[in-house]
Amino acid sequence: MAPKKSTLPFVLIVLFALFLAIGINLGEVSSVLEKAIRVCLSCMGIG
Amino acid sequence: MPQLYGNRVMLILRRWIQILATVLSNAYWKFPFTRGIYQGNLKAVCVPGLNCYSCPAATGSCPLGALQNFMATLRPRFGAGHTHFGLYVIGMLGLIGSLVGRMPCAWLCPFGFLQELIHKIPSPEFEIPKPLTYIKYILLGLFIFILPLLAVDEFGYGITWFCKHICPAGTLEAGIPLMLLKPELRELIGILFHSKLLILALFLAWMVVSRRPFCRVACPLGAIYSLFNKVSVFRMTHDPDKCTLCEACYRDCPMGVKFYEDANHYDCIRCLKCYQESCRFGAISYEVAGIPLLKALERTAETDAPME
Numbered sequence: 001m002a003p004k005k006s007t008l009p010f011v012l013i014v015l016f017a018l019f020l021a022i023g024i025n026l027g028e029v030s031s032v033l034e035k036a037i038r039v040c041l042s043c044m045g046i047g
Numbered sequence: 048m049p050q051l052y053g054n055r056v057m058l059i060l061r062r063w064i065q066i067l068a069t070v071l072s073n074a075y076w077k078f079p080f081t082r083g084i085y086q087g088n089l090k091a092v093c094v095p096g097l098n099c100y101s102c103p104a105a106t107g108s109c110p111l112g113a114l115q116n117f118m119a120t121l122r123p124r125f126g127a128g129h130t131h132f133g134l135y136v137i138g139m140l141g142l143i144g145s146l147v148g149r150m151p152c153a154w155l156c157p158f159g160f161l162q163e164l165i166h167k168i169p170s171p172e173f174e175i176p177k178p179l180t181y182i183k184y185i186l187l188g189l190f191i192f193i194l195p196l197l198a199v200d201e202f203g204y205g206i207t208w209f210c211k212h213i214c215p216a217g218t219l220e221a222g223i224p225l226m227l228l229k230p231e232l233r234e235l236i237g238i239l240f241h242s243k244l245l246i247l248a249l250f251l252a253w254m255v256v257s258r259r260p261f262c263r264v265a266c267p268l269g270a271i272y273s274l275f276n277k278v279s280v281f282r283m284t285h286d287p288d289k290c291t292l293c294e295a296c297y298r299d300c301p302m303g304v305k306f307y308e309d310a311n312h313y314d315c316i317r318c319l320k321c322y323q324e325s326c327r328f329g330a331i332s333y334e335v336a337g338i339p340l341l342k343a344l345e346r347t348a349e350t351d352a353p354m355e
């Protein structure tokens with residue numbers, strides 16, 4: 001029996017790669033960095 | 048007495064990858080001298096597993112923390128003309144999920160690794176009731192998206208609800224070490240810190256008697272990846288003709304999945320233990336994009352019996 005192939009995973013890959021590219025293009029990487037280099041008091045349980 | 052039916056190459060490889068991922072996610076070893084967290088550019092990259100970005104040794108960002116932060120600051124950012132929706136993080140998680148589903152939980156997550164190590168402590172085994180495994184989806188919807196987005200102050204800022212009220216990884220990796228490194232922070236300890244400490248203690252105790260309780264019950268990151276298990280490029284396959292329903296896969300599964308009922312169950316983390324170690328009948332295999340990469344090994348008790 002021939003293996004069942006689906007195009008859905010590849011559609012999702014393209015879609016999320018597009019999301020990733022848009023996010024990077026919008027400057028979200030620097031937002032992540034900005035948050036991550038500061039001590040997160042919420043994560044510690046004191047803020 | 049359970050026997051080993053395959054070679055253990057994949058299991059040993061997984062263990063080494065888990066160690067490597069944990070070390071690389073926490074490779075800033077100068078923290079005892081700087082008494083602070085790493086602030087380099089690598090922090091712009093989200094790691095695939097649960098690893099608090101305020102851990103003094105952390106070299107990357109936590110995707111859950113980053114995602115909550117995008118939701119919590121979406122309104123004021125939007126008001127200021129910055130259209131930041133968290134697509135960078137959603138895209139990254141979706142891309143990983145589309146490729147391998149929940150596999151990062153088994154191979155790359157430091158907190159998952161910790162749970163496996165703690166469960167090695169000899170103890171009675173308690174199974175986790177199935178209804179509890181749906182809690183992670185409630186936490187994902189409510190604590191990662193809805194509350195950070197909707198419960199806002201007068202300036203439109205929300206808070207990172209999961210980090211603040213629940214995340215035991217944050218308490219273990221950031222709360223406790225930073226309290227030791229920065230004594231001045233101890234003055235800020237209140238009921239919130241104690242409640243998070245209690246949650247951590249409960250999960251640590253639960254890890255001893257149950258398999259990966261945090262992953263199965265409360266991890267929103269695992270919940271995100273699990274949504275892709277049935278549609279990812281990498282998928283597990285089950286051959287019902289070879290399966291004898293012996294339940295060896297279920298007994299060995301670190302997530303308590305009954306593989307023979309659903310080969311791509313939402314809680315399957317693709318550790319491949321069932322494929323490599325449990326099934327002696329070759330009923331378990333996996334495929335990439337619908338193509339079986341490795342044929343199910345025809346393992347029989349006879350051929351796999353230990354050599355004299």
